[in-house]
Amino acid sequence: MGARICTGTVTTEAHQGEWSAAVSGRDDTLYRSGSPGGNVLPSVSGLWSERGPPCNRIKASPVQPTTNGRAGRRDSFAMGNSALKAHLETAQKTGVFQLTGKGLNEFPMDLQKLASSLRTMDLSGNKIEILPSVIGHFAVLKSLNLNSNKLAVLPEDVGKLKKLETFHLNSNSLKQLPSSFDQLAALKTLNLSGNQLREFPLQLCRLRHLDVVDLSKNRIQRLPDELEQLQAIELNVNQNQVSQISSNISRAPRLKVLRIEENCLEISMIPTSILADSRISLLAVEGNLFEVKNLRDLEGYDKYMERFTATKKKFS
Structure with missing residues (x-):
């Protein structure tokens, strides 16, 4: 399967005191509200499987069921044309199209009729395998939710x-992002958790307005x-x-x-x-190949704690 396995012993402890919160990510209230970037994502500490951290196991790809074209079309319209209408x-009245958890195998092509007015599209929790190139026609779209589908690739047209x-x-099952992804000039929040990315997508480094990036549960x-x-x-x-x-x-500026x-980090x-x-004032490193308390011995730890404490006071 190509997944890398790291060796070593993962040590985690129940730490007490402010220094523990500073490096464990447990103090999620620091940036939950009122921060320049708005809401940020909470720590997922404790949510990994009983098999251990990802460096001690092979991450298997989910088995994707196959259907023939005819069956796929039946599933796509199982909800009925009247309901879709x-x-x-x-959506024509509100600018919001939400069709979640309906077992759709295909992108509803009738949505093209709303391409010039739709601001929000939510097709999460379906079985869509292909995002068609017409997605690039939705010129005023501000929010797109495709969580929990079966997408393996994205078309270059998303850059439009x-x-x-x-x-x-x-x-989803994304292994990389299209080269046009760096053309999403207004993008502020990107969630790519639970895909199959093996490398950090460099396109993200060229997005000037990006605030929050979630790449958790991949293979980077x-x-x-x-x-x-x-x-x-x-x-x-x-x-x-x-x-x-x-x-x-x-040197990341923000x-x-x-x-x-x-x-799989050694200290x-x-x-x-x-x-x-750096400007980093919340560093969460639990569940790696070292004891978190050993961070206190690293050069610069006192400066980090000054930033952490100042930020905590600011938002308390």
Whole structure:
């Protein structure tokens, strides 16, 4: 299956005191509200399976059931054309189309009629395998939710969604993003948790208005040099296979929350510049290949704690 397995013993403890909250990600109230980036994603500590952290197991790909074209069409319209028509009529009035958990195998092509007016589209919890190129016609779309479908690729046409601010793609089967993804000039929130990404998508480093990025539960192994260009306020790479972090991440101009829980990090692989020289004021590293309390011995830890404490006071 190609999934990398790291070796080593993962040590986690029940830590007490402010320093523990500062590095464990347990104090999620710091940026939950009132922050420049709005809501950020809570820690997922404790949610991994009983089989252990991702560096100690192979992450199997979900089995995708197959259907022939005829069966797929029957499933897509199982809800009935009259019901779909009712949803379309509502969307025409409100600018919001929501059709979730209906077992759709195909993108509802009738939505093209609303391409010039639709602002919100929610097709989460279906069985859509292909996002057609017509998605690029939705010129005023601001929010697109495709969580929990069966998407393996995205068309290059998604880059035409110039007004898109929120993009939810959790729990699909994406292995990479299209090259046009860096053209989503208005994008602020991106959720890609639970896919099959093996590398950090460098397109994200070219998005100027990005605030929150969730890449948790993928297969990413390293955080590259290009992250110095990332504009996000929060980056979540929990439950990946990260074993290397470029020190350049400390130069990310707005990064304040970095979640790297349940990965494959040795303490020697954490750049001290993250502690001493970055803007990061919440570093979550539980569930890696070291005891969290040992962070206190790293150069720059005192400076990190000053930022953490100042931020906690600001939002308390």
